[in-house]
Amino acid sequence: MNTPNPTVSTVVRSPAAILKQVFGYSEFRDGQETVINAALNGQDSLVLLPTGGGKSVCYQVPALALNGLTVVISPLISLMQDQVSQLQALGVKAAYINNSLNRDEQQQIYQQLHNGLLKLLYVAPEKVLQHEFKERLSHLNISLFAIDEAHCVSHWGHDFRPHYCRLSELKQRFADVPMMALTATADKATRFDIVQQLGLNAPYIHTGSFDRPNIRYTIEEKFKPLAQLLRYLKEQQNQSGIIYCTSRKRVDEIAEKIADAGMNAAAYHAGMSNEQRQFVQTGFARDDIQIVVATVAFGMGINKPNVRFVLHYDIPKSIESYYQETGRAGRDGLAAEAIMYFDPADIGRVRRFFEDIEDEQRRRVEEQRFNAMASFAEAQTCRRQILLNYFSEYQREPCGNCDICLNPPKSFDGTLVAQQALSCVYRAEQRFGLGYIVELLRGANTSRIRDNNHHQLSTYGIGKEHSSEFWLSIVRQLIHQGLLSQDITQGSALRLTEGARVILKGQYALQMAEPRLQAKHVYQDKLAQFNYDKKLFAKLRALRKELADADDVPPYVVFNDKTLAEMAQLMPTNDSEFLKVSGVGFTKLNKYGSPFLHAIRNYLAQS
Template sequence: MNARLDARPDAEHLLQHVWGYPAFRGMQRDVVDHVAAGGDALVLMPTGGGKSLCYQIPALLRAGIGVVVSPLIALMQDQVAALEELGVRAAFLNSTLDAATVQDVQQRARRGELDLLYMAPERLLSESGLRLLGQCRIALFAIDEAHCVSQWGHDFRPEYGQLAVLRERWPEVPRIALTATADVPTRQEIAERLLRDGRAFVSSFDRPNIRYRVVEKRDGRAQLLNFIRTEHAGDCGVVYCLSRNTVEEVAAMLAGHGIRALPYHAGLPAAQRASHLRRFLDEDGVVMVATIAFGMGIDKPDVRFVAHLDMPRSIEGYFQETGRAGRDGLPAQAWMAYGLSDVVQQRRLIELSEADDAYKRLSSSKLDAMLALAEAADCRRVRLLGYFDEASGPCGNCDNCLNPPELVDATESAQKLLSCIYRCRQTSGTSFAATHIIDVLRGKRSEKVERHNHHALSTFGIGADLSEQDWRQLLRQLAAQHLVEVDPAHFNVLHLTESSREVLRGARRIHLKRQEPAAAGKRRASSTPRPVAQALAADDLALFEALRAWRSGVAREHGVPAYVVLPDSTLQAIALARPGDLDALRSISGVGDKKRDSYGAALLDIMARHAGA
């Protein structure tokens, strides 16, 4: 089916009859109208907010081919497959295609037989890519993941900076730049590099279906295993780790405990990465353990959790990564284990980088904002949205809202800790790491304490009333606030800073969240029910599972991920509504004309058999 039809349809017609959605959401309609009329646009919408419709529908409304610049080759195939399922004429050009297929796609593009063509930036910028575009009538250019253009952003890619050629060669063709995360400086850079008098469309960054949760890292891997087992058994999820070695070790650990976990990082062979990505996209219940090399452009809607075993370096990165959960709008979790090692590790990475001083200062500022989010005792969503200049009230759905922490004044303890660091250095002429300082505070006469005669200090034993875990929590917050520096180049020894004096003088108060008992992390979060089970009664759930089983067979037959056929949210709606004929089925959100015609009879048959069972 040609989605353009003989008489050119309007935007509402395409939305309802091709995509099967009853109405536009938020500012989608405004963006579609602006771009379809030939205007440039910068679109900021959270992951799962419906950015793709903002360029796909205008591409069908305008004469010519819509060219989509996408940085992730591995996912173009699924994006195109999803459009073909809708009856939209789409194709991609990247290095995975053989010469004959490339020639066929190029010929279809020249003949005007494509509505949308997806290209990697490298392919587009090549001599052959630019020559092909010069031979086509172009409806629009869509630059996805546009934050990659910014050298100050969290995912800079040099080839994105060269996309300014689109504005120079095709000044009359509208350009739409899309991203889920960009602070104000990054937005300005996107507009300056890619657009001409572009209009900015900034929607709410809020993802109310995602629950944000940060736990104190005690034994991170054991905590992660417990979290998945007790709250997300059988669910699809993503676990982010900082290093490649950690990725492989954590994936092996989870797999050893019966979880279908796979590793993904840039150091794995390309064939293995492709295989693991395919399984993650195609199969239910796979957990991908990955570095940040994984995830950009992920369209899988049923990711029920994103876990961070290591803290991201910026709120932009955190927002981008956690946004891969719950794209279907059903409940999902963003879980992170956070400890002193994260503070030390991220500061060390900044110091060891070869970037100039300005970039290091910017990176430190972004890290400070991320640390403030991790240490927050108030609503995490308010802080997260505030970073993107969006005002909000307490969400009632993050860990701090659901279980408000009790704050205690830890100023006296902080003064003891800072004094102990100072006196140990003063008497020995050298600095010491956290374990030794805490031993002195708690009055533990270790061999090292006695060798340095630190049992004779006035600070020896003055902190015996607190546990080692309490002292480490306090030290983490002092390090996060630049009141203590941890020197990773010299055995993680502790140094005071200029700001330490404010606390020692009593001019600055320190407040901490009261520690939870270690066992608290082992209980199941009863307020986080499984998203489908909570919405469906037993009989409806049985029908839902039957629909999923049918969908798996269709997906295997078509060679596409299951969600490309129909997402869980649509199957859930069918199980609840139980439409009795094709017209009623067509009224379900996500069932357009093509899917009704292709799958309607099979779906009605499954419901009839289930009703008679």
């Protein structure tokens, strides 16, 4: 049964005026205005924009332009809380209803809804589908439904959630209310499925560019990952970052090692209590915690704009997951890095996880997605081209901002080192794994080698002039090229293949990739483009933290780094000049203008 709205929503404010007066921006980003106009005209839509691409503005502006209530379906409590905090700081009447609120608090929000005092309401899919809740909504003037993280609707999506499948019930009951589905990650099959599952009616589909040119993609061969990680973190000069690991145990271990090294880090995973997880997420958002080491449980709710790096300690299971997780870096549009440590042996280990999936179709989908991820990790071509092509955004030219473009792979005649490694495997009777063979090549004096009398082999120490990392890379390449195989039934013992024969006999010259033994990460001032006063920026940042703590909100809710840098560049001293700073609207001028202008005037007087 279709329940019509009590009243028809009409446009009461100009989108451009809302953008400037409320959000403090002079221009819409590419595609936003068209999506907004579709919603204002009552049309359903599917919006695909990258993380940090401005998806929320696409439904928040219509929410303020129309005279009804916009209901936002969001999958995570933390994401709702963050969005509502930011909207309230802008003077927008927004609220959320979820299990974090007690009965009295929920009743207060219901009363506000009944009195027409709210413009946006954030709810979880489980809540919005309850019969009692839908009955409440049927008595309100709903102007728009926004489905955030819409890929959760699709069986083909990388983060399918069963409750999302039932959201078509909203479309059936509120047939005249436009619905906007938004996601940052969806291939063609997922996009089509979202439209079908939600029952969108002739939707306007906007596919923005998936390119995040400010993110530098780098894949490093995994040699001594903990040492690699600590070396990288010491170069980051107290920048905010996220480190993703595949297991809770590894998360705890690495967080402890980072803390022992004197850095401000915390762990986050599903094995922790809700209170512990909330403490970490809040501390990270408020710049009290610098680095979070986490499983993928730490994800969708991260709206922090100044994450400067995302590092994958292990290979993710799909390009969609990788893209979404790396997209949490540089949401403010400033320079950021996405680093991944990669061991080719991890591919076989991850593939074995899929054997436990009982649904054969689902298993094939997961395997296909991981095969694409493995190919991405092993590729020797521009990382960004591969990512964009995967999402059907074909890019002809290399990006110039990934490890392949900045440091192109070099090849060399690897016949001699290949013969040395293959001979060593043969002399050791093909009974030992990669690590042991590397120790033999380098002439390591270990009890295991002595017990096996392998220190007497002719190949013992023949490669001692090269590092362990060099030989790890060489042996991995021999496996990758099909000259060695790993017998997983015998502790991953290395075995010679038939192809190794011609190499050992010197009948074929083997070209190999020159091992990249240490990645070079050059620290750059991510705000240099503003030509700003760094001392003033530091003072404004300290003031921002003080005001944010007083308001009990994350610092970026006051102003983001980009806005502070522009203040430190333009140095406004009155209200009209302050309004010219990007990210400053009338609400924030009234709320924060006085202390920031006072700080700038004092700084200029003392300079």
